[in-house]
Amino acid sequence: MGQPAYARKDRDWWRSAVIYQVYVRSFADGDGDGTGDLAGVRARLPYLAELGVDALWFSPWYLSPMKDGGYDVADYRAIDPVFGTLAEAEKLIAEARELGIRTIVDIVPNHVSDQHPWFRAALAAGPGSPERELFHFRPGRGAHGELPPTDWPSQFVGSGEPVWTRLADGDWYLHLFTPEQPDLNWAHPAVRQEHEDILRFWFERGVAGVRIDSAALLAKDPDLPDLSGHPEPHPFVDRDELHGIYRAWRRVADAYDGVFVGEVWLPDAERFARYLRPDELHTAFNFSFLSCPWDAARLRAAVDATLAQHAPVGAPATWVLCNHDVTRTVTRYGRADTGFDFATRAFGTPTDLALGTRRARAAALLSLALPGAVYLYQGEELGLPEAEIPVDRIQDPMYFRSHGVDPGRDGCRVPLPWAADMPYAGFGSQQEPWLPQPAHWASYAVDRQRNDPDSMLTLYRQAIAARPLFGVCPLTWLPTPEGVLAFTRAEGVTCIVNLAPTPAEFPRHSQLLLSSGLLDDEGRLPQDTAAWLRS
Structure with missing residues (x-):
């Protein structure tokens, strides 16, 4: 097995790391209540060390009403009780470090939960109050303020849902995602100070890095103009003010040798590269490769374009085949349309899983051979397909906000199978998981794959171990x-x-x-x- 980057004490570990995304709710259930938790992750750390990964990226584990899978955060300094406690998180970070594995946490700076103390105070304080200045509260348009302040679209693709909600006192508030996720006002100094303090809080607890959710959405045009007919720059995507925010964040990270990876969806290569300048973010996710169809010419073009984007700023590329938001690789590559687009997702799409699995195995070797960092989403190393969730069990707001057209993201979030002959495939033995596992899930279980020389798990373990042969x-x-x-x-x-x-x-x-x-x-x-x- 190759020596993890952390064990080499390499400050540039992030340039070539293999980073494993943990969606805690579905990774491993330590207390048997049907929901994954930190105890489950801690018990499975030897598995992750055996896999050979350099770091773990945890999707949000903070206190949250879970209206959007934990991306509606009520308190960044508290672990949600369904997952455990802050003390357990600190133990997990330390125990992972002892095994040569770093920890990356997820920060969601565009918005908070409507249960966050700031937003609850803003609701109580009323129109025109200082508390409301931390968000985007505005009067409506129309003769009686009955129309939303802008025509902006929801960031849930294809939902057609409004991004403004009107309160009984007449004010409207902005939420680019669900109404339970009010957008913060990043022009307010208190918002900036709070997030810099949150970064310090987690760096001081030993985390090595921070993944930044929706990193290009924070700043808004203060005039809140309509999108239709509005000339560039965009009123809320990729605004120049963002770079000052991330330069301030970088100064915080540098004090702890911390690193950033940004979720930056931008088609413009030059503007994308601006986020990766030496005094801003260290890395950003590569969505052109993730969404690329299984086609040799297009894959090569995606690789070339990615490397060209990063070269001017000296940043390493990142390679991602799937994550907690997109259709699992095995399923996507087994369909007629092997690319990924949120707008094309639909129930009942025909899939050839044998074909998809062959392609996913080949894609694993391709991505792990490329220069830069590689992100694996939990279960990818098991070859898990997308699960079709019964309609009455779907929880993802994308399904509801699309009025049942989009199947949502729950299909890639189904709890992992660990032991084929145990209840619920070893995810947790006392209570049914929060999302139902397909009947055939046990066939993908870790204990069936661990000693199978032809399994997907064995392929990933061998490839990660041999990856250092490619050097830098x-x-x-x-x-x-x-x-x-x-x-x-x-x-x-x-x-x-x-x-x-x-x-x-x-x-x-x-x-x-x-x-x-x-x-x-x-x-x-x-x-x-x-x-x-x-x-």
Whole structure:
């Protein structure tokens, strides 16, 4: 097994780390109440160390009414009781560190829960009060203030739902997401100071980094103009004021050797790169690769574009195949449309899971061979497919705000299977999980895959262990037939991926290090298969 970056005491660990996303609610249930918790994570730390990851990124574990999966935060300095306590979080951070694993927490700066003390005080204080200045409260338009202050769209794609809610006192308040998630006013100094204090709070408890949710949405045009017919800049996306906020955050992080990864969805490469300047964020998620279809030319273009975006600012790329918001890789790659777009999700989409699994195995070797950091979403290493949740069990607000058109994100959040022969596949033995597991979930259980040389789990463990062979060298593409991708990084190590319908010949090599599937009878690489070679 390769030595984790943390164990090497490398301050630049984040440039090439393998980071594992933990959605606590669905990872492991330590107390048997049907909901994942910190006790469950602590018990499974040896599994994560065995997998070989360098860091854990925890989706929000804070006090929350859970109206949006914990992304509606009521108190950043308290752990939600369903997950455990602050003392347990501190123990988890320390125990992970002892195993060579760093911790990254999730901060949601665009909004808070409507149960946050600030918002409750704002509601009580009334129109025009200083308490309301921490948010975006406005009178409505129309003769009697009956119309929303702007025409802005919801950030839940395709929902068509309003982003303003009117109170009985006549004021409207802004929420780019659900009404239970009021947007903060980042022009107010108290908002900025509070978040810098929150960063210090968690850095002082030993976290190594912070993932920033919806990082390009914080700043709003103070005039709150309509979006339709409004010239650039956008009234609430990617505004220039954001960079001053993140430069201040970077000064906080630098005092603790902390790192940032931003959730930045932007089509403009030059504007995306601005967030990664040396005095701002360290990294940002690469959504062009995540959403790219299973197509050789488009994948190569996505890789080239990503590396080109990052090169001017010297930041490392990040490679992501799925996360808690998107359709799981095995399912996506088994569909006719292998890309990802929130707007195209629908119930009952035909899926060839055998095909999707072959492609997902190949994609694992591709992503782990690329230069930069790699993010794995829990269960990805098990090859879990997307689960179709019964309508009466769906909890995700995306489903409700789309009026039942979008199946929502619960399908990628189903609790993990750990032991095939235990109740609820070993997630927790006393009570049914908060989301139902499919009947076949046990076939993906960790205990069935751990000693299977052909399992997805074994492939991930082997690939993560062998990944240091690629070193920190840049990528060089090799000439290949149409539909085949091949590149070298460290001298003498090659990654080849065949997406063509015919088997591919290997370049000259001395050793097959790893392959995502069996070779054909003539020793060639079949379609939808990848391999690592030593020359």
